[in-house]
Amino acid sequence: xxxxISLPGQYESQRDIGGAMGIGKNDxxxxxxxxxxxxxxxxxxxxxxxxxxxxxAGGKTKNPTYEQVCMGTTGHAEVIKIEFDPAEISFRDxxxxxxxxxxxxxxNRQGNDVGTQYRSAIFYADEKQKxxxxxxxxxxxxxxxxxxxxxxxLEPLAEFYPAEDYHQKYYANxxxxxxxxxxxxxxxxxxxxxxxxxxxSHGK
Numbered sequence: 001x002x003x004x005i006s007l008p009g010q011y012e013s014q015r016d017i018g019g020a021m022g023i024g025k026n027d028x029x030x031x032x033x034x035x036x037x038x039x040x041x042x043x044x045x046x047x048x049x050x051x052x053x054x055x056x057a058g059g060k061t062k063n064p065t066y067e068q069v070c071m072g073t074t075g076h077a078e079v080i081k082i083e084f085d086p087a088e089i090s091f092r093d094x095x096x097x098x099x100x101x102x103x104x105x106x107x108n109r110q111g112n113d114v115g116t117q118y119r120s121a122i123f124y125a126d127e128k129q130k131x132x133x134x135x136x137x138x139x140x141x142x143x144x145x146x147x148x149x150x151x152x153x154l155e156p157l158a159e160f161y162p163a164e165d166y167h168q169k170y171y172a173n174x175x176x177x178x179x180x181x182x183x184x185x186x187x188x189x190x191x192x193x194x195x196x197x198x199x200x201s202h203g204k
Contacts, residue, residue, distance in 0.1 A: 026050055027086050029094050029129070030057055030157050032077035032121035033102035034110025039080045041171040041184050042101050042191055047200045048088030053081045054163040054170070057123050058155050066164055072115040079123065081160050089198065091129060095122070095136050097195055101187045105148040111183070120150075123157040130154060 033039045036054035044052045056064050059076030069076045082094060102110060104120045124130040137150050162168075171180050196202055 026083050027091065028125050028157075029082045029084065029091060030079050030123035030125070030160060031082070031094075031098050032057070032079040032119055032123070033098060033104075034078070034113055034118045034120075035179075035183070036078040036080050036163065036167065037170040037180060038110075038183050038187055039098075039102070040169070041180075042097065042187050043080060043082050043094070044169075044172075045188070045191060045200060046084075046089060046094070046097065046195075046198050047202065048085045048093075049082055049200075050085060051081075051083045054167045055079055055081055056161045056163065057081075057157060057159065058121060062159075063161060066167065069117050070115075072117055074117075076117060076161075077119050077121050078117050078163075079121070079160070081162075091132060092136065093198060095133065097191065097198065098122075099136075099140060099145075099150075099152075100194060101190060104150045104152045105146050107151045120152040121155055122152060123155050123160075125157050130156075 031039060031043075040052050040054050043049055056069050056074075056076035057079045059069070059074040061068060061074035061076070064074045064076055068074050069078065084094065102120060106120075108114065108116045108119045110118050110120075122129075122133045124133055133154050137152060137154075140146070141150055170177075171184050174180055192199065
């Protein structure tokens with residue numbers, strides 16, 4: 001199925017959203033793209049996404065707290081764990097939205113949020129996800145989708161620690177929080193404009 005979706009820059013071949021669908025049980029994808037308040041708000045709107053949990057991955061400290069992760073000493077990234085139905089949305093679809101709604105070219109930084117906890121990362125659940133993610137990044141780089149090279153890390157998913165309860169559905173519960181008002185609406189506007197066919201609300 002061709003939807004005419006493209007990422008920033010001159011990348012014209014990213015149009016096969018809806019392909020490579022799986023069958024059966026739900027799968028999991030874990031992405032780090034800066035503050036998890038922002039990424040959770042984006043992926044929560046996609047069809048086929050059954051749950052989005054904000055949390056921490058990629059570090060060495062057991063059961064880290066938000067304060068510890070914010071210090072940048074635990075090695076964790078702020079991430080979201082997405083449970084999705086591969087019969088409704090593919091891993092490639094999720095990666096397409098992921099790369100289009102954050103900056104994968106800034107090392108350990110998203111806007112004014114700086115530190116390894118804000119790194120761009122895909123935490124792969126298995127070798128298939130690792131290979132698919134590596135091929136996708138190469139595809140984007142070869143097409144010079146972005147002005148600078150992608151620095152997104154591909155890391156094995158070991159432990160995922162859910163963030164504290166008050167971080168879950170943060171934007172939905174705190175839409176007028178100043179940081180949320182500044183950071184999230186532009187991402188959602190882009191999502192609604194470029195990926196409306198992937199939204200839960202599409203066709204309603």
